Structures are given as C-alpha cells and as structure tokens.
Amino acid sequence: MLFNRKNKVKKNQKADLTFSEEQGKMDNRPANEGVEQVINKPQDRRTAMKGLTAMLLSGAGLLNSSCSLTAGEDEQDLAQLKWEEYFKGNYRLMTPEEKKETVRRLERMYELNNGGKINISDKGPLKDVLYGYAFNISKCRGYMDCINACIKENNQDRNSQMQYIRIHEFENGRMDFAMADDNFYHEVPAAGHFYIGTQCFHCDNPPCVDVCPVKATWKEKDGIVVIDYDWCIGCRYCEAACPYDGRRFNWSDPHVPENELNKDQHYLGNRLRKKGVMEKCTFCIQRTRSGANPACVEACPTGARIFGNLLDPKSSIRWVLENKKVFRLKEDLGTEPKFWYFMD
Amino acid sequence: MDKISMIRNGWRFLMRSLGPGAVLFGILVLGSCSAPAHEDQGPLAKIEEHGKEAKVYPLTSEPFTFYIKKIPVRNAEDDTMFYIPDRLGQLSSFPCSRCHSEPLDHLKSTDPTVKKAHWDIALTHATEEVLNCKVCHSEKDMDYLRLNNNSTVDFNNSHRSCAQCHASEYKDWIGGAHGKQLGAWVPPRVSATCVDCHNPHSPALETRWPARLNTIKIKELDPK
Known part of the structure; x- marks a missing residue:
C-alpha cells in the first residue's frame, strides 16, 4: 500500500512537541511586551500626530499630508491608518484582536483610497483539515x-x-x-x-x-x-x-x-x-x-x-x-x- | 575543599565577573543551537496518524451548490452517497413520448424538404456493430433509457447505462477521480455526471483554442 511505502521514517515526536510549544507561546503571549510597548501602544490621534511631527522634523518624513493644517478629515484619517499599519507586527504574532484591527484598517484604507468597500477575512484554519x-x-x-x-x-x-x-x-x-x-x-x-x-x-x-x-x-x-x-x-x-x-x-x-x-x-x-x-x-x-x-x-x-x-x-x-x-x-x-x- | 564547593565557587566567580546578562546570553546562544530542527514527516504520515474515522465538518457544500437540483447516487460498495445534477430538467424536448407514441415508421417523413426532428444528432460513439439508437433508448417506453437486460432506467440515472461498458471510468467516477466535483470540497459531494461533459451521441471531447495565451507568447506577439 501506498501509505506503508511512504512511511519508513521514524516519527519525531520531540520535534512536534517543540513546534506546538512554540505555537502555544505565540498564542498566549501578553498583548504588549518589550519593544512592542513602544511600537504598538494604543494611540489616540493626538499622540500619533505628535509622533508624526517628531518623525518629520527628524527628517524621516513619513506622510506630508498628515501635518498639513488644511488636510481634510479623511486625509488625516488615512495618515493615521498608514502610521498604525506601518508599525504593526507579524501576522503570526498578532492576537485575534490585533488581527481584527489590521483587517479593519486595511478595509478602511481601501475605502478612503478607492471609494469602494472590500471584505478582508482573517479566518483561521479548520480543525482536522490538511x-x-x-x-x-x-x-x-x-x-x-x-x-x-x-x-x-x-x-x-x-x-x-x-x-x-x-x-x-x-x-x-x-x-x-x-x-x-x-x-x-x-x-x-x-x-x-x-x-x-x-x-x-x-x-x-x-x-x-x-x-x-x-x-x-x-x-x-x-x-x-x-x-x-x-x-x-x-x-x-x-x-x-x-x-x-x-x-x-x-x-x-x-x-x-x-x-x-x-x-x-x-x-x-x-x-x-x-x-x-x-x-x-x-x-x-x-x-x-x-x-x-x-x-x-x-x-x-x-x-x-x-x-x-x-x-x-x-x-x-x-x-x-x-x-x-x-x-x-x-x-x-x-x-x-x-x-x-x-x-x- | 571538595569538588562541589569548587564548582560552586567557580560559578559564583563567573556570575560576578561576567554578570548574569552575559550568562543568560550564553544560555540563549547554546539553546538556539541545540534546538531540534523542525522536521516534518510529510502528509502521508499525518494521514496515518489521524486514523480512519469519518470527518464531521462545521460547513457543508450547500452554499456553493444551492443552484443545482440534486439527484442522489448510492455507491453500493461502501454505502456512501453523493449527488449529481438533475438531467430531466435540462432536456429540451422531454417527454419523448409526446411524439414517440406511435411506431417510428409512422413518424418518418418521406418528404426530403422537411427538416428532421433529430437532425443535429449524429452517432459517433463506438462502432455501428456495438451501438445504435435502440441499445441505449428503450423501445418499450421512449421516456426511459435501456439497460442490457432490457430493463429501463430514467434519464437522471443515465450513468447506470454508461457503466455497463465503461466500467473503469465508472469506478473512478464513483470514487471521485473522474468527473468534476462541483462547488465545494466539503461534503456532501456533488459531482458532474457522465452526460454533463460527454455528449452521449458523440462522447469524445473536441479540440479547441486555449482560454488564453501564455505570458511569454503574449509578449512575443505584442512587443511594446
């Protein structure tokens, strides 16, 4: 049978264990720790703008429009979203809430840029499916x-x-x-x-x-x-x-x-x-x-x-x-x- | 001084001189080197590990096949069930008995200018020795198909007629290797039946142009 033929390698249980442990750690990790406390801290618009201004002044200008006093509400919104997107983490390390947030940001950014609505899913894998x-x-x-x-x-x-x-x-x-x-x-x-x-x-x-x-x-x-x-x-x-x-x-x-x-x-x-x-x-x-x-x-x-x-x-x-x-x-x-x- | 206290003193010295940070760093470096490489055994090992019990899904294929009127097919071998699309609803001049209620000779016109009812059907299926109309269509009741033992089967179950000659294709189809699975991979399975792809009167598929050209070909034909 096909299954027996393919399956001569001995099972490496230890490797599997380590892998799932690693996965577990990622899932149960507190929302903010280490460098992320700085990068990912919840921001209201004011702190974000402060940060933006600082960045611009130091010559690392990310977005010009955000500083303009005449910029519209939407433009400022977009700048804020871009800022938050720029400093988000690796998808695999995100908590379910963070995943929802980035999906919401991406949908909103598309709406602001292109006018239409899109639907981005963050649906995870089904159980017992390969x-x-x-x-x-x-x-x-x-x-x-x-x-x-x-x-x-x-x-x-x-x-x-x-x-x-x-x-x-x-x-x-x-x-x-x-x-x-x-x-x-x-x-x-x-x-x-x-x-x-x-x-x-x-x-x-x-x-x-x-x-x-x-x-x-x-x-x-x-x-x-x-x-x-x-x-x-x-x-x-x-x-x-x-x-x-x-x-x-x-x-x-x-x-x-x-x-x-x-x-x-x-x-x-x-x-x-x-x-x-x-x-x-x-x-x-x-x-x-x-x-x-x-x-x-x-x-x-x-x-x-x-x-x-x-x-x-x-x-x-x-x-x-x-x-x-x-x-x-x-x-x-x-x-x-x-x-x-x-x-x- | 015994050995244990020597080791203990050595350890204290190390901690004091290098600082706990450096020791921690060393442990991390060693740890990362000795961590077992993540090695997978492959999908077949996972299949075997997973066992033989049938899977229950939180999803069904219904949202993706709702537009198909489904006819159940039972696989006698392992008592599984799947569905095929309804055929009777797609037949344009059904029931056949509306015309075929009298002998064929009465229906045939001798006038060569009159268009024949089945002008578009040419039988290019096997050889004349093997097949003619009466092999598949029941003479007794034209609304049904005929099986080799002269029993009848309705058009929705035409696969039973096909299966009499095409046994290996039938086996693959029942298993799921032949015939397109429609809409979804989750059960219940809905598969195309024989006549959804093969015209029973001329079952070989014809050649055609590809739906698109290869990327390189497009560049060659339209250099910018």
Missing part, C-alpha cells in the same frame, strides 16, 4: 481556463501578466521539464502530447519557509503555505529556494482594474499586494477555508483537478491517493509536496 491536491495528467487538455480563473480570483497584476499556474506541454512518452513547451500556441490538445500544470505545491517540508530571513512566510495548520505581504522584505530567497518555480515576485505595483477586483479577500490570500513582495498560490485560502473549491478546480472543465481534505477518509482526494498510481515532482528532495499527479 489540504491536498491531485492533478490528472490524462485529463488536462491545456485549455488554461484555470489560469484565467486564478488571475481573476486572486487579484493578480494584469500589467506584468502574473500567473501562479503554468501549463506545460509534453510529448507523449517523456516527462522532461527541460523539453516541455510552456509556450504553446495552437489548438489543444495537440495530437501526441499531454499537459501538466504546476503551481505552489504547499510542501509539508517547505524549503521556502526555511530560508525566509524575516519569517514572513510559514505553513498554516491546514497545510497552506502563506505569506504576510506586509512583513515580506522582497529578498526573493524563497523564490530561489523553491524547487518547483512556485513563487512570484512583484516587480512593479500590481494593477487590477477596479471593475475586475475580487472584493472577497483574505489577509493571507488575495488581498492587494504591493511592489517588492512575494506572492503565490494559496490554494485560494479565502475560498477553501469556507468550504469552496479553489478557483482553478472550479474553472477546470475536464475535472482534472481534485482538491480536498487529506485527513478525511471519505474525501475524493483520499480515494485518488489510495486507488490510483500517484507521483509527485522531485520526491527525492524530501519537500513532501501535498500535490500529486496521477493517470487514468
């Missing part, structure tokens, strides 16, 4: 409907043609990514060819997380590897560390037309990114944590994409793992992707 994905390479026909749906769902930059998913065309009989055509321009499927889609595989042992110098990316309890876009410094170590070309960098300010913006967002998912930060597939965290399929699964007309809970013995993904011949890419690296390929 997301997994299976991709049927006999079924994929290279239509690329998944890519269109992904771009729309995840508010990807239209100017730089940002895409999380790539569809590779292979000649029958060989699966060499160096020989694949990622650039096909003809009716699909081409005779004698097959197609493989790649994206972030949400490894259980993700090298991208290990290399991040600022811990701006991590694996959530439900197995989704996420990025705190406000903590990322854009060093692109993770992009280099990923053996699967799963990560993307924003070289310029992402542009999404107002009428195409998906306003149902998640803090760790499809909320608007900025220039100089990493992004990637999040298994559509804003959809999947409420039970929906990721956008690519929903868009695929062939049913080649299967998504579900690996811990649920009754799920489709488990049936695939137990009944089909599955493989993963670069299994020898020990990255343990939660993304399997199979054939009919």
Whole structure:
C-alpha cells in the first residue's frame, strides 16, 4: 500500500512537541511586551500626530499630508491608518484582536483610497483539515481556463501578466521539464502530447519557509503555505529556494482594474499586494477555508483537478491517493509536496 | 575543599565577573543551537496518524451548490452517497413520448424538404456493430433509457447505462477521480455526471483554442 511505502521514517515526536510549544507561546503571549510597548501602544490621534511631527522634523518624513493644517478629515484619517499599519507586527504574532484591527484598517484604507468597500477575512484554519491536491495528467487538455480563473480570483497584476499556474506541454512518452513547451500556441490538445500544470505545491517540508530571513512566510495548520505581504522584505530567497518555480515576485505595483477586483479577500490570500513582495498560490485560502473549491478546480472543465481534505477518509482526494498510481515532482528532495499527479 | 564547593565557587566567580546578562546570553546562544530542527514527516504520515474515522465538518457544500437540483447516487460498495445534477430538467424536448407514441415508421417523413426532428444528432460513439439508437433508448417506453437486460432506467440515472461498458471510468467516477466535483470540497459531494461533459451521441471531447495565451507568447506577439 501506498501509505506503508511512504512511511519508513521514524516519527519525531520531540520535534512536534517543540513546534506546538512554540505555537502555544505565540498564542498566549501578553498583548504588549518589550519593544512592542513602544511600537504598538494604543494611540489616540493626538499622540500619533505628535509622533508624526517628531518623525518629520527628524527628517524621516513619513506622510506630508498628515501635518498639513488644511488636510481634510479623511486625509488625516488615512495618515493615521498608514502610521498604525506601518508599525504593526507579524501576522503570526498578532492576537485575534490585533488581527481584527489590521483587517479593519486595511478595509478602511481601501475605502478612503478607492471609494469602494472590500471584505478582508482573517479566518483561521479548520480543525482536522490538511489540504491536498491531485492533478490528472490524462485529463488536462491545456485549455488554461484555470489560469484565467486564478488571475481573476486572486487579484493578480494584469500589467506584468502574473500567473501562479503554468501549463506545460509534453510529448507523449517523456516527462522532461527541460523539453516541455510552456509556450504553446495552437489548438489543444495537440495530437501526441499531454499537459501538466504546476503551481505552489504547499510542501509539508517547505524549503521556502526555511530560508525566509524575516519569517514572513510559514505553513498554516491546514497545510497552506502563506505569506504576510506586509512583513515580506522582497529578498526573493524563497523564490530561489523553491524547487518547483512556485513563487512570484512583484516587480512593479500590481494593477487590477477596479471593475475586475475580487472584493472577497483574505489577509493571507488575495488581498492587494504591493511592489517588492512575494506572492503565490494559496490554494485560494479565502475560498477553501469556507468550504469552496479553489478557483482553478472550479474553472477546470475536464475535472482534472481534485482538491480536498487529506485527513478525511471519505474525501475524493483520499480515494485518488489510495486507488490510483500517484507521483509527485522531485520526491527525492524530501519537500513532501501535498500535490500529486496521477493517470487514468 | 571538595569538588562541589569548587564548582560552586567557580560559578559564583563567573556570575560576578561576567554578570548574569552575559550568562543568560550564553544560555540563549547554546539553546538556539541545540534546538531540534523542525522536521516534518510529510502528509502521508499525518494521514496515518489521524486514523480512519469519518470527518464531521462545521460547513457543508450547500452554499456553493444551492443552484443545482440534486439527484442522489448510492455507491453500493461502501454505502456512501453523493449527488449529481438533475438531467430531466435540462432536456429540451422531454417527454419523448409526446411524439414517440406511435411506431417510428409512422413518424418518418418521406418528404426530403422537411427538416428532421433529430437532425443535429449524429452517432459517433463506438462502432455501428456495438451501438445504435435502440441499445441505449428503450423501445418499450421512449421516456426511459435501456439497460442490457432490457430493463429501463430514467434519464437522471443515465450513468447506470454508461457503466455497463465503461466500467473503469465508472469506478473512478464513483470514487471521485473522474468527473468534476462541483462547488465545494466539503461534503456532501456533488459531482458532474457522465452526460454533463460527454455528449452521449458523440462522447469524445473536441479540440479547441486555449482560454488564453501564455505570458511569454503574449509578449512575443505584442512587443511594446
């Protein structure tokens, strides 16, 4: 059986314990301690303005408009929000209240900047859920409907043609990514060819997380590897560390037309990114944590994409793992992707 | 002086000379070096650890599939249940018996200028030796499909007719590997049925243009 074959490594209980201890500490930490007492102390407008003025005088001017006596209420509001956003902590270290606050600030900032309302979620992982994905390479026909749906769902930059998913065309009989055509321009499927889609595989042992110098990316309890876009410094170590070309960098300010913006967002998912930060597939965290399929699964007309809970013995993904011949890419690296390929 | 008091004095000396801060710093450095590296065993180990009991979710697929009229399908093997979209409601000229109440010869027109009722149906499914209309459509009652033992099955359960030849596809479909799961990953599962993707009269999927071009291709075609 598949499960026995894969499972020769001895369990490292100690490592697990340390991990959960660490998690516990983060959750139970008092709201303010150390340097955060200074940075994160609750501010009313007056103290914030004082701070701002001091910053400006010392030549570190953050926001000019905030000091202007003629600036409108909204502008001052915006300056205050920007100030608080600038000095917020890493998402993983925030208390539930702090998460709610930053979400509220981001929503309000969008409202002040763009006029419309967006809905940002901070929904946490579901209990006893570990997301997994299976991709049927006999079924994929290279239509690329998944890519269109992904771009729309995840508010990807239209100017730089940002895409999380790539569809590779292979000649029958060989699966060499160096020989694949990622650039096909003809009716699909081409005779004698097959197609493989790649994206972030949400490894259980993700090298991208290990290399991040600022811990701006991590694996959530439900197995989704996420990025705190406000903590990322854009060093692109993770992009280099990923053996699967799963990560993307924003070289310029992402542009999404107002009428195409998906306003149902998640803090760790499809909320608007900025220039100089990493992004990637999040298994559509804003959809999947409420039970929906990721956008690519929903868009695929062939049913080649299967998504579900690996811990649920009754799920489709488990049936695939137990009944089909599955493989993963670069299994020898020990990255343990939660993304399997199979054939009919 | 015995050994223990020597160690104790040494410790006191260390504390006094370096100060507790430095000692604390040393402990921290050592601690961070000796902390076990976080190593995961992979998803399969987690699956095995988790056990075999069925999962109960606080969510259902209903909010994502409410627009689908659902027909239940029972998997006899392990007594599981899932749903497929209703088919009868989608048929444009149902019930068939509105026309097919008399023998076919009476219905056939000899006038070649009259458009045939099923002009748009061409059977390109298996070979003529295997399939003709009567293999799947019941002659006894045209509102039903026919199974190989001459019993009938309604159009909502057409998968039972398909399953008679396509056994491996049927097995994959029941399990969840073939046929798109609609709307949500949480149960209850709603999956597309055979005829949602395959035209039963011509089941092979046709080629088409991709929904978009690859990024690089767009740049090549439209260099700015």
